Amino acid sequence: MSRHRYVRNIDVDEELEEDILSDGGDDLSPEDYELLMDRVDLVRATLGSEDQSGISDHEVKDTLLYYNYAVEQSVNWLLEEQARKNAAKERKAAKEREKAAKLAQSKATSPKIARPSAPKAAKKTAPSKSGSGTATPTRAVDQRQLDISALNLTAKEDAPVEEEPPKPTIALEKLLEEVRKEMDTQERSEKRSLSLVVIGHVDAGKSTLMGRLLYELGRVEEKKRMANERGSSKIGKSSFSWAWELDGTTEERERGITMDIALQSLSTPHREITILDAPGHKDFIPNMISGASQADSALLVVDSATGEFEAGFERGGQTREHLLLVRSLGVSQVIVAVNKLDQVQWEKSRYEEICSTLKPFLVQSGFQSSKTRFVPIGAMAGVNLSSRDSPESGALKQWYKGPTLVDLLDTLEPPSRDIMAPLRFPISNVFKEQGAGIGVAGRVCGGVVQVGERLRILPGDGTAVVKSISNDDHSLPWAADGSNVILYLTSVDPVHLSIGSVMCRPDNLIPLATAFTARIITFDIDIPVIAGASVELYHHSRDVPASISKLVSTLDRATGAVVKKNPRVLAKTTSAEVQITLRNTSMSGPSAQAPIIPLESFSNNKDMGRILIRRSGETIGAGVVLSLLS
Numbered sequence: 001m002s003r004h005r006y007v008r009n010i011d012v013d014e015e016l017e018e019d020i021l022s023d024g025g026d027d028l029s030p031e032d033y034e035l036l037m038d039r040v041d042l043v044r045a046t047l048g049s050e051d052q053s054g055i056s057d058h059e060v061k062d063t064l065l066y067y068n069y070a071v072e073q074s075v076n077w078l079l080e081e082q083a084r085k086n087a088a089k090e091r092k093a094a095k096e097r098e099k100a101a102k103l104a105q106s107k108a109t110s111p112k113i114a115r116p117s118a119p120k121a122a123k124k125t126a127p128s129k130s131g132s133g134t135a136t137p138t139r140a141v142d143q144r145q146l147d148i149s150a151l152n153l154t155a156k157e158d159a160p161v162e163e164e165p166p167k168p169t170i171a172l173e174k175l176l177e178e179v180r181k182e183m184d185t186q187e188r189s190e191k192r193s194l195s196l197v198v199i200g201h202v203d204a205g206k207s208t209l210m211g212r213l214l215y216e217l218g219r220v221e222e223k224k225r226m227a228n229e230r231g232s233s234k235i236g237k238s239s240f241s242w243a244w245e246l247d248g249t250t251e252e253r254e255r256g257i258t259m260d261i262a263l264q265s266l267s268t269p270h271r272e273i274t275i276l277d278a279p280g281h282k283d284f285i286p287n288m289i290s291g292a293s294q295a296d297s298a299l300l301v302v303d304s305a306t307g308e309f310e311a312g313f314e315r316g317g318q319t320r321e322h323l324l325l326v327r328s329l330g331v332s333q334v335i336v337a338v339n340k341l342d343q344v345q346w347e348k349s350r351y352e353e354i355c356s357t358l359k360p361f362l363v364q365s366g367f368q369s370s371k372t373r374f375v376p377i378g379a380m381a382g383v384n385l386s387s388r389d390s391p392e393s394g395a396l397k398q399w400y401k402g403p404t405l406v407d408l409l410d411t412l413e414p415p416s417r418d419i420m421a422p423l424r425f426p427i428s429n430v431f432k433e434q435g436a437g438i439g440v441a442g443r444v445c446g447g448v449v450q451v452g453e454r455l456r457i458l459p460g461d462g463t464a465v466v467k468s469i470s471n472d473d474h475s476l477p478w479a480a481d482g483s484n485v486i487l488y489l490t491s492v493d494p495v496h497l498s499i500g501s502v503m504c505r506p507d508n509l510i511p512l513a514t515a516f517t518a519r520i521i522t523f524d525i526d527i528p529v530i531a532g533a534s535v536e537l538y539h540h541s542r543d544v545p546a547s548i549s550k551l552v553s554t555l556d557r558a559t560g561a562v563v564k565k566n567p568r569v570l571a572k573t574t575s576a577e578v579q580i581t582l583r584n585t586s587m588s589g590p591s592a593q594a595p596i597i598p599l600e601s602f603s604n605n606k607d608m609g610r611i612l613i614r615r616s617g618e619t620i621g622a623g624v625v626l627s628l629l630s
């Protein structure tokens with residue numbers, strides 16, 4: 001099972017330098033210390049010595065203490081952590097290489113750095129064995145070293161060994177034929193795939209529900225469950241033990257909240273489901289948007305405790321905002337899990353009250369009632385998740401005879417897939433995995449990709465070859481529209497890979513835009529939108545500063561007919577055509593980047609043509625791209 005954390009906004013230098021670990025083992029009894037040292041040896045047997053692994057004893061001890069001496073979990077965590085640090089180092093090195101390359105390019109016309117003279121310069125600047133060459137170099141020497149590295153004239157043993165990239169096994173037409181056949185078989189088969197984002201107000205019980213469900217469906221080993229129980233109770237957070245399966249970072253566990261999307265998968269009798277567990281806290285809405293833009297359907301979890309449902313549903317609550325966001329991002333099916341019914345003594349009237357409050361809002365938000373289902377549950381005690389007959393389900397069974405949550409998941413309808421569309425792979429995460437290399441996670445939004453293909457990365461001029469494709473730890477020869485996968489890449493400079501970039505086939509690139517027209521609908525906003533308003537534009541996992549540069553017209557919500565041209569303002573719940581222009585906020589100079597994003601009109605590609613607009617941490621509207629202006 002794969003679980004990859006997003007790494008956006010990581011300050012590389014800070015990450016590399018950060019060392020918050022205390023000196024593990026100081027306060028232990030002699031017996032515990034002996035046990036700890038015993039476990040250190042076991043961890044070392046897998047990881048190798050400090051020198052071999054680059055992981056200090058100090059880190060090993062601290063991790064073991066954190067995981068209550070669990071060797072397997074500690075090894076997993078240390079490996080994940082090491083991979084992340086390596087990726088950060090790699091990114092830093094890539095930046096340096098790019099800097100050097102740019103410098104070399106800018107000097108390319110100068111005969112001084114012509115290839116024949118370079119070895120001489122290299123010889124001159126090499127430090128002597130006695131160390132006399134370590135004196136502070138002059139600026140000129142420094143520059144020449146950079147030039148030399150960019151021209152790739154360093155000693156042979158320093159040159160990176162580039163592995164032979166794989167080649168595509170079959171031609172595109174043949175591949176499409178094969179995929180079409182496979183999809184027809186899948187459609188007729190018992191098991192179909194789809195993805196589901198788990199949404200809801202903070203603390204509604206999303207991670208607890210998913211942790212418990214994964215366990216009931218056999219995706220979490222007993223050993224792991226016990227370790228989660230021990231670990232969470234050790235830090236006084238035993239009520240979060242199920243959530244630990246999803247909330248894997250130290251900060252999430254200590255704070256008891258989900259901060260980023262966790263990816264898991266589960267299987268029901270007729271469905272293979274990729275789960276994206278989203279954070280409920282309003283500070284992490286951007287991460288929730290990234291998860292929602294990769295999903296086909298949604299599971300909304302609401303807390304039925306007195307006052308808690310109301311807090312999530314009132315203005316500013318995430319029950320409301322998450323529903324609007326997922327619908328705006330194209331999700332049309334939702335299951336509502338009414339959770340924590342144990343807190344209200346399993347009262348039927350409370351369940352019905354919550355359902356009848358949510359139903360009209362769901363319709364208003366654009367969910368058809370035939371695609372909306374409700375289910376009463378108790379995530380913590382495992383009531384009505386995979387079985388009607390769990391030990392604590394007696395009170396619920398008095399009045400509820402309907403389906404379990406798994407029954408409902410099993411009937412979710414997978415959307416149709418467009419494999420003939422041009423390939424689009426928006427990157428939602430970039431990471432390095434030990435043994436596998438650089439990976440990019442995301443969802444195929446149109447077309448098909450196969451191992452061995454060379455893809456372009458936009459924006460920019462980078463390319464990469466797909467070394468392997470993985471889904472839930474299974475290796476795949478290809479992936480088609482709608483699949484949530486990881487592409488492991490080779491022949492790529494990591495500097496080109498960033499969250500929000502889009503990978504495409506070189507002969508059919510996604511357009512790049514700095515300005516475009518869109519049809520939007522404003523949400524329940526207090527401050528109207530005026531022309532020139534500064535906003536944050538969200539497109540898949542990318543958010544960029546933009547402005548509503550022109551209010552073209554207001555439109556009839558039902559027919560789309562123009563109601564008023566050139567309106568002065570857009571009030572709440574207004575449908576309108578507007579122009580949106582990306583803003584360049586970086587300072588002028590070499591670090592200034594042209595504001596540009598890969599984008600497509602909604603009529604060309606529904607997935608790539610949806611946008612969200614936020615202002616001061618509040619989502620103020622959503623819409624679809626009509627046409628690109630530049």
Ligand SMILES: Nc1nc2c(ncn2[C@@H]2O[C@H](COP(=O)(O)OP(=O)(O)OP(=O)(O)O)[C@@H](O)[C@H]2O)c(=O)[nH]1
Pocket residue numbers: 200201202203204205206207208209239240243256257258259278279280281339340341342343377378379380381
């Ligand atoms: N009584 C009761 N408590 C529950 C139930 N489900 C979850 N909880 C508790 O609710 C709290 C929050 O649970 P989480 O699973 O972390 O909630 P979440 O929605 O994932 O939280 P965020 O992702 O941070 O928004 C924890 O203390 C859980 O133990 C339930 O069925 N009954």
